[in-house]
Amino acid sequence: MLEEVKKSLEASPIVKKGDYNYFVNPISDGVPTMKPSMLRELANVVKEHVDMDIDKIVAIEAMGIHLATALSLATDIPFVIIRKRQYGLEGEKEISQKTGYGSSKLYINDLKEGEKILLIDDVVSTGGTLISTLNALKELNIDIKAAVAVIEKGEGKKLVEKETGIPIFSVVKLDVIDGKVVIEKTIED
Ligand SMILES: O=P(O)(O)OC[C@H]1O[C@H](OP(=O)(O)OP(=O)(O)O)[C@H](O)[C@@H]1O
Numbered sequence: 001m002l003e004e005v006k007k008s009l010e011a012s013p014i015v016k017k018g019d020y021n022y023f024v025n026p027i028s029d030g031v032p033t034m035k036p037s038m039l040r041e042l043a044n045v046v047k048e049h050v051d052m053d054i055d056k057i058v059a060i061e062a063m064g065i066h067l068a069t070a071l072s073l074a075t076d077i078p079f080v081i082i083r084k085r086q087y088g089l090e091g092e093k094e095i096s097q098k099t100g101y102g103s104s105k106l107y108i109n110d111l112k113e114g115e116k117i118l119l120i121d122d123v124v125s126t127g128g129t130l131i132s133t134l135n136a137l138k139e140l141n142i143d144i145k146a147a148v149a150v151i152e153k154g155e156g157k158k159l160v161e162k163e164t165g166i167p168i169f170s171v172v173k174l175d176v177i178d179g180k181v182v183i184e185k186t187i188e189d
């Protein structure tokens with residue numbers, strides 16, 4: 001079932017961001033062009049494997065947004081975005097995010113104590129983004145029912161699970177070896 005996803009990932013160009021080997025893929029970049037069939041497939045895989053008894057889907061800007069949108073359309077569950085833009089709305093919470101190649105601020109809005117959510121992002125790599133985001137959601141007493149990073153790159157997922165106590169669901173585990181994406185496993189293996 002995930003043949004299209006695997007093929008697309010294996011064909012990803014690798015670019016350097018400093019020392020960091022960054023793969024470029026429709027799922028995680030919107031470049032090259034995303035096929036609707038692949039996006040639909042990813043939404044369906046998440047829907048089938050993750051408990052969707054939630055109030056809201058929560059996406060991390062930027063590359064969680066199309067995934068949350070597809071999942072929202074497949075489930076009729078509303079979504080909200082953790083933005084890189086500050087609004088200054090009442091109750092807004094700022095997060096500092098650090099990845100393997102950069103850092104920025106994220107802003108949580110419109111989540112209430114006790115709300116049941118699924119957090120979705122495209123990639124977990126060093127784990128920096130998910131650790132700070134999940135910890136901020138915990139501080140707000142949000143009921144995190146599930147956390148999804150569609151692609152697991154390297155070993156960061158384990159670190160997130162250790163630091164936050166929250167299991168991360170991922171569809172594909174990969175690494176970049178000798179300038180190429182190598183798929184280590186998928187949810188179907
Ligand atoms: O596990 P980590 O090392 O933290 O890496 C994962 C994060 O890196 C990317 O975000 P990026 O900041 O590049 O933003 P984008 O989604 O706006 O491209 C990706 O979308 C994840 O949020």
Ligand SMILES: Nc1nc2[nH]cnc2c(=O)[nH]1
Nearest residue numbers: 021022023024028123125
């Ligand atoms: N597209 C893409 N997103 C990432 N987020 C963290 N690492 C990566 C990467 O190598 N490629």
